[in-house]
Amino acid sequence: MFSYYFKLGVRSLRRNPALTALMVLTLAIGVAASVSTLTILHMMSGDPIPQKSERLFVPIFDVAPVDNYNPAEKLRENQVTYPDVMNLLKSGQGVRRTGLYGISAPIEPPRKDLPAFSAQGVAPTRDFFAMFEVPFVRGQAWSAQDDERGADVIVLSRAIAEKLFGEANPVGQRINVMGFPFTIVGVTDKWEPKPRYYKLVGGEQFGDGEEFFIPLGSAIRHETTHNGGMNCSERSDPGFEGKLRSNCTWLQFWFETESAGDRAQLQSYIDSYAAEQRKLGRMKRAAPNRLFNVTEWMQEREVVDKDTRLSAWLAFGFLLLCLVNTIGLLLAKFSVRAAEVGIRRALGASRREIFRQFLIESAVVGLAGGVLGLVLAFGALALIGMQSSEVASLAHMDLTMLAFTFALSVLAAVLAGLLPTWRACQVTPAIQLKSQ
C-alpha cells in the first residue's frame, strides 16, 4: 500500500497546482534558510581532529603580578610565556609537545621573474607535524637536532612550493627567508583545518592553511617578531632579549597525551610546575592552572560567534512560520477532498488507512520541498560565501547536511500534515455520500 499511496501523493501534486506550488515553495524556503545557516554553524563547530581532540591539551598559566588579583575575574591569559614554553618542551610530559607562534616573513623567490612577497606561517617544534597530522607530499619534518640548533630549515606548503619551483622537487633547495638562506626539507600537502584550532589566538580562525613552517629555535635566533597578540601584565626589559625573559604571553603550547585519561596526570604535572615556578618568584597569584582539550579550547576562544548562532535561531523561527503556513495550505488542500474520503470510507477503508494515505501525501510534498530547498540552500550558501574567502571556506554542504536537508523537509511536512490528516479522517461517509 505504501508505494500505491506514494504514487497517489505524487499524482496529487498535480491537482491544485497553484496551492501545491505555494506549499512546496514555502517549505523549500524555510528549509533552505535553516539548512544554510546550520551548515555554517555545523562547519564552525565541527571537531577538526576527531581522533585526537580528547588527547590534545593547551595549558594556560596566570602569570600576572599579584597586586591586582581578583579571584572572580575570568581567564586573563590565552597564551604562554617564552620561558614556560622552553620549560614545558623539556618536561617530557605526554607523548608529544610543541610550542609555536605565528610569523610573517618575506620570501625571495629564486626565480628572478617573481617579486619578493610576504608569507604567513608558524614557527613550531618538530612534534607539531605528527601531533596535528600534517600530511607531506615531499620530504618530511625537520629533525630534533634542527630544533635544538635552531637550524635554518623550512617546510613549505604545496601552494608556495609550486609557486616557487613549479613541478620540480624543491627538497634540498635553498630560498631566502627574512634575508637568510633556508634549506627546504619538506612540502606539506593541502592542510587547512577548519577552524585553525592549533592557533586560535591571532589571525583568522578560519583562514587558509599555513604557507610555511620554520623551527621555533630558528625564528627565535633571527629575532622574528610575532604575528599576533601579546599580553604583558608588567613592564619588560627592552629588545627581543627582554621579550624572551619577560612575563609577556605571546606563544601557544600543546601537549599530546597517550590517552584522554592521562589528563589528570598532566594536570598534576602543570600544578607542580607552577608551584615550582612560584618558589622562583613567578606565578605568585596561585590562580588555577588550566588545561583545555580541543573542544574546550574552541569554546573558550568562542570559535562559533554569536551572530552565527543568532542567524541559525532566527532561521529556525522562520522555518516554524513556514510550517504553520503549510498546515493552513494542507488544510485547504485536504478539505476539498472530503467526498473522496467519504467514498473510500464507504468502500471499507479504515480511518487508519486514510490517515496513512494523507500522511504519505504530506511526506511527498515534503520531499518535493526538500529537493527545491536543497537547490535554494546551495544558492544561499553561494551568496553567503561571497562575503569573504574566510566565510566561503565554511559555506560547503557535506553529506550529513545533505541528508539532514531531506530529513528536515520531510519531517516538517509530516508534522504540518498531522492536523489536516486528522481532520480528513473525521469525515463521516454517510453525510458525504448523501450530498452527492
Place this chain on the structure above:
Amino acid sequence: MEIRPILSALLRNKTGAILVALQVALSLAILANALHIVSERRHVSSRPTGVADEHAVFSIDVRNLMSGGPEQMLATQKREAEVIRAVPGVVAVANVNQIPLSQSGWNNSVAVDRKQVDETAPSSFYFSPDSLVKTWGLKLVEGRDFLPGEYVDVNTNTNDLPHHVIVTKALAEKMWPGVPATGKNMYFGTGEDAIEVRVVGVVERLQTQNAEVTPRGEYASIAPMRRYGDFAGAKYTVRAEPGQRERVIREVEAALRKASPTPIILESTTLDQHRKERYRADMALSWMLVTVSVLLLLITASGIVGMASLWVTQRRKQIGVRRALGARKMDILRYFITENFMITSAGVAGGVLLGVALNQLLVTKLEMARLPLEYLVSGGVIFWLLGVIAVYGPAWRAASISPALATRSA
C-alpha cells in the same frame, strides 16, 4: 459594525483563524527583532572614526628585505616618508603604528594614578613621529597638538619613552570626569614601572583599531614617538588630494620601489577597505535579516490569502443567501475585512508577547540589545496593513458572488 456575529462565526470554525493568527504572531516576533538588529548594525557600522574625509586616506605597509642595524632602519623610515611626501597629490603623510578599524594594533591600559591597583581604562595606543592631528584631520577640542621638540625616536633596544600624550574626549571623560584633561599626568600601567606622560591635548574622537561597540571603541591615546630597531619595515598613513587616492597609491608605490636599493614588499589599504572589512560580518547579517524579513512578509501574506480564499469557497452558499436577503457588496467586503482584522489583531497581540520573549532570549543567551517598543508597534501596523491588503482580493471575489448562482445549486 456587527462584531458579534463575526466573532461567533469565527468561534465555530477556529482552526484556520488560529493558524493565521499564529502566523502573524510568529512573523511579528521575528520581524521586530530582525529589524531592530538590522538598524542597530547599520548604526554601528556608520559610526565616524574621527578621521576627516576618510575616502582620501590610505595606509601603506612597507617591508624592507635588508638586514641592517637599528640606525639604518631609522634612516630608511625617514627617507621613505620623504619619498612619499614628494609624490604629487599627497597632502600629508605620517609614519604610524596602526590605523583605526584595521583590527590589529596596540593596546595599553592607562591609569590616573600609578598607585591604584587596577588601571582606569584600556586604551588603544597610537604613536607617530608626525602629526596625526594634521594628517588625519582630528579635531582638537582642548589643548594643542604636539610641539616639534616633543617627538622622540625610540630605539626598541633602549628604555627611551615619550613624555606627552593626546587623548580622546571619551578617554579624558573616563579618566577625569567633568574636569579639563590638559596638563594632567596619566600613566601607562600601574605601579613603580608605570610610564608617566602629560596630556597636552584632547581630540574630539579617534576610534580604536577594533572600533568596539562599547565606549571602549573611542578610548585611544596618541604618543609623539617613533619605535625603530626591531623590524625592517614601517607603516605610513597618507592623505591624498580629494578624488586622487587611486592615482596617489599607484605613484607612492612606484616611488618607494624606485627609491629602495633592496627589494621591498608593499601593501596599500584604504581606510574605506578597513571599514568594509571591519563591518563585513555586520553587513552580511543585516542582509540576511532583511532577506528573511521580506520572505516572512511574503509567506504570511500568502498564508492570509490562502486561508481567506478557502473560507470564501466554503461559504459561497451563505454569502449568496446574505446577498439575496439584501446585503450589499460593501457589507460582504466589510465582513471579510473585519474578520481578518480581528484575526490579525489577535496575532499582533500574541506577536508582541512573543517578540518580547524572543528578545529576552536573545538578550540573555546572545547578549543582544533590548528591543524598543516602537519596533513592535510599527511591526503591528505593518501586519494590520498587510492583512487588509492580502484579504482584499478574496473578499472582493466573495462580494462579487452572484446571489442567484450561489443559491441555485442544491
